Amino acid sequence: MDRLELLEVVGNSYVVSGKYGIGVYFDKSSKTAVCIDSGPNASVIEKVCARISEKGYHVLAVVHTHGHAVNHGGNPYLKKRFPNLHIYATHLASYIIENPLLEPFVFDVGAATNEKLDQNKESVRAHVTDYLPSTDGIFHIHTIPFKIVSLPGHSPGMVGIITPDHVLYCGDALFGPKTLNKQDLLFFNDLKAARRSFKKLSMMKLNAYVLYHGGPYKTVTGLINKHLTIMxxxxxxxxxxxxxxxxxxxxxxxxxxxxxxxxxxxxxxxxxxxxxxxxxxxxxxxxxxxxxxxxxxxxxxxxxxx
Ligand SMILES: [Zn+2]
Incomplete structure (x- = not known):
């Protein structure tokens, strides 16, 4: 796999290059980093941690936008490397993170069971330690103020996270052009809620938006229109x-x-x-x-x- 880089979005808000738009916020005063989602597996997050360490920071917490496996697969590795790691998710997302079989579309039970076994092999339980509010508001990690924006539609309890740089990490509320071009069926489980989330996103004034599948954007109006047409x-x-x-x-x-x-x-x-x-x-x-x-x-x- 290619070397993963940390790309500056705005100020101290970064995104990982490559397929998964894992976010990293650096708090200069405490030399700690907060990850937003953790990627599909140990090998991706290990590379992210290497870049974070090179800058002289350690990971304090991971905040999850939602409960899909590609968003939290790096947690056992993070927990092993940083035993005091805080893992944040909404209550609804935490049920799915901790019980993958609850995902309403999981039909290949065999795969989900194997994934569980792999986690046990590492003998690290990476359960959610702290709950995010599921309604809009401010919450602090250590002393860093983040804002939570509920963005339902794609997955139960999904939220976006705004850093102090006014960068919104919006999980899978929107998909980048690559996903839009190759996959004509967009993954939304509640269409009405998804459209409401689009409207909310279009009214927000932020410095940048980071899509988990698509990376950073200055504006998202064009993308939103494409989503509406496909739907x-x-x-x-x-x-x-x-x-x-x-x-x-x-x-x-x-x-x-x-x-x-x-x-x-x-x-x-x-x-x-x-x-x-x-x-x-x-x-x-x-x-x-x-x-x-x-x-x-x-x-x-x-x-x-x-
Ligand atoms: Zn997802």
């Missing part, structure tokens, strides 16, 4: 399929996976099912489709209301 297209596509022919969730998942040429693997299937379910819920709520159970099978039909 509308997905919703229209599903509605058209159902209008053409009454369909089950399984049939819709199959058509979507074919359309986007997704590989036949359990994780992708689980993710696709979870996302489509959220679109169907919205279409049903807006009375654009009807859900009927027929002989024990849930079938989505065209709405008779015009």
């Amino acid at each position: 509308r297209d997905t919703s229209d596509f599903l509605e058209a399929l159902i209008h053409e022919q009454p369909s089950t969730l399984e049939q819709l998942v199959q058509k979507v996976m074919k359309r986007f040429e997704f590989e036949d693997d359990l994780h992708r299937y689980g993710l696709t099912t979870s996302i489509i379910r959220s679109y169907l819920k919205e279409l049903h709520h807006e009375k654009k489709i009807v859900a009927k159970v027929d002989n024990g099978i849930l079938v989505f039909h065209k709405s008779t209301i015009t």
